[in-house]
Amino acid sequence: MSRRIVLSLTAAVVVLGGAGAFAFAQAGERSPSLAHSTARYAAPVGERDGSLTFTTDVTSSSGVKDVKVLAWPADSSFAERGLTAKDMATAxxxxxxxxxxxxxxCTYKVAVTTTDAKASPRGAWHVAVLADAKNGTTTLNTKAADFTVA
Structure with a gap:
């Protein structure tokens, strides 16, 4: 083989190897994904508390660092201005x-007392989720699941 062909092949291998490494690195930087998100609300009955239970599957190739959950009424100010990651800081x-x-x-469960239920707006509610991956990427789904307070 001539020297020119060997140099061209070497350059091609370096370029393709670099592109593969870049693609691999980018694949590792994907934001977490959510799947199978469900919310179940049970109103309090008599002396017995009710509950809100939210479940979701979170996938991240780098690992999941943190998942925060916030239930919010569909007719709240969040509906008008949009819920942000900053809003989720205290979730x-x-x-x-x-x-x-x-x-x-991931599961989030909270008791709902009779006092809580009386003070809560009636109607549609949404559950927002902020998932943080170990690689620093995040996913915010402001309407991961819905439920109704009757």
Whole structure:
């Protein structure tokens, strides 16, 4: 082989290898994804508290660092101005358990007292989720699930 062909092949291998490494690095920077999100609201009955339970599966190739959850009424100010990651800073954390190497199942459960239920707006509610991955990327889904307060 001539020296020119060898240099061209070497350059091609370096370029393709670099492109592959770049693609691999970019794949590792993907934001977390949410799947199978559900919310279940049970109103208090008599002396017994009700509850709100939210569950979602969060997948991130770098691992999940933190998941925060916020339930909000559909007719609140968030509907007008939009919910942001900054709004989620004080949201409560979900409890997450591994499903497999890249996915955790996160659950948020809170008791709903009779006093809470009386003070809560009636109608449609949304559940917002902020998922932080270990690689620093985040995902905010402001309407991951819905429920109704009757």
């Amino acid at each position: 409560e954390p979900a409890t997450c358990k591994p499903l497999n190497e890249d996915t955790v199942r």
